[in-house]
Amino acid sequence: AFSVPVSEIITVEEADTHKKCHASGLWQKMGQPCAFTVHCVKRARRHRWKWAQVTFWSTDEQLCHLWLQTLRELLERLSSRPKHLLVFINPLGGKGQGKQIYERKVAPLFTLASITTEVIVTERANQAKETLCEVSMDKYDGIVCVGGDGMFSEVLHGLIERTQRSAGVDQNQFCAKLVPSPLRIGIIPAGSTDCVCYSTVGTNDAETSALHIVVGDSLSMDVSSVHHNNMLLRYSVSLLGYGFYGDLLEDSEKKRWMGPARYDFSGLKTFLSHHCYEGTVSFLPAQHTTGSPRDPKPCRSGCLVCRQSRQQLEQEQTLRGPPDSEKVEEWHVICGKFLAINATNMSCACPRSPRGLSPAAHLGDGTLDLILIRKCSRFNFLRFLLRHTNQYDQFDFSFVEVYRVKKFQFTSKSLDEEDHTLKDRGKQGLGQICCDNPASCCSAPRSSWNCDGEILHSSAIEVRVHCQLIQLFARGIEETS
DSSP, rough: OOOGGGGEEEEEEETTTSSSOOOOHHHTTSSSOOEEEEEEEOOSSSTEEEEEEEEEEOHHHHHHHHHHHHHHHHTTTTTTOEEEEEEEEEESSSTTTTHHIIIIIIIHHHHHTTTTEEEEEOSTTHHHHHHHSOOOTTTTTTEEEEHHHHHHHHHHHHHHHHHHHHOOTTOOOTTOOOOOSSSEEEEEESSSSSSSHHHHSOOOOOOHHHHHTTTTOOEEEOOOOOOOETEEEEESSEEEEEEEHHHHHHHHHGGGGGHHHHHHHHHHHHHOEEEEEEEEEEEEOOSSOOOOOTTTOOOOOOOOHHHHHHHHHHOOOOOOHSGGGGGGOOOEEEEEEEEEEEEEEEOOBTTTBBBBBSTTSSSSSSSSEEEEESSOOHHHHHHHGGGGGSSOOOOOOOEEEEEEEEEEEEEEEOGGOOHHHHTTTTOOSSSSSSSSOOOOEEESOOOOOTTTTTEEEEOOEEEEEEEEEESSSSOOOOOOO
């Protein structure tokens, strides 16, 4: 037996009985049968969804029309499904296939589901963000972005900024309570890594993402705000990385002519440079969540940890009162030299790293996983990086620490306090590679932050998590049987 929930039926329509749809003698004897076709979701391997059609036949015309009418009435009751969408397409993202992917794989499904769209093919950076801040959104049920993580970040910033402005909330205030947007965002993957899509759906398949939008799935997700000197710098939903990932991004931006291959080249160059950075990390541990960064069970669809954490966090805030009163809570302080400091709102999984940077990170529990990689040899750092591609515990090293936090701050050691004897060591070429001791790190003045693929040059930052601030057209990664 094969069953399909009504919520996963795309549409139903009368079938053309004049076509020769079945060669069996049994159907040929039916005379003039009636038929209707059910378009629905079919699950495939590796979390992929496929568009499937099933045609039902009957000699009883009245019975056939009754089924058709009943199914259509049931579909009309599904109020979570979008009717009109605003679509942004980045024609240059990834391999430059965004427009073709939308027209070939997504638009036919939207037409089938009677979803009307207004499509904007972007011509410059931040066009989607500016559009969202200016146009009226009353007629739309959601926003769809076709592109990579950068395109999603544009839409995210535009939607959050618009929502806070309408609510009279000052985004620059670190303690401000941000207002969630009622509009959902759909992601059609067409980028280089598609980290957000992969971490929320389980695959970077365009047809799968389009079907999640069509059936009206909804997934609430945390967003972190990054501040410097009482000014909002950016929002982050995936990776906020200092040191290794910051240097990698800054170098790769100079080589955009290489396409996606620039990440491999810059990754190798940054690894050989082996710079470490001295600074102080302060963080406020998350007490409201039942999860841990070392949990064996990852965040999945219908996650109990995310539901319970949100309820517990709301109770804490009600009992505590104003946000300023959080100052009485105990902050932890760690000083040292770090190869990398990573903060993740999600697992950051992608095809190259199926488990991600923090496999047990949750999408909506109001926390970040703060990962500190202390100064170590190149060999040990390589062992740590390789753990991202296999099933071994990537935190099981003496030089790696991981904490689940609500807020954190970082301050780098200033240049004039650096040990000047280290400043001039090294050689040109693939970065400063230590000549006399290749196993040790070269101390560098400061790095940049990699904030979801955008460079932040301010090394001193404050970061706060906003629990379930945005909603996606997704349902989380489903458990596989």
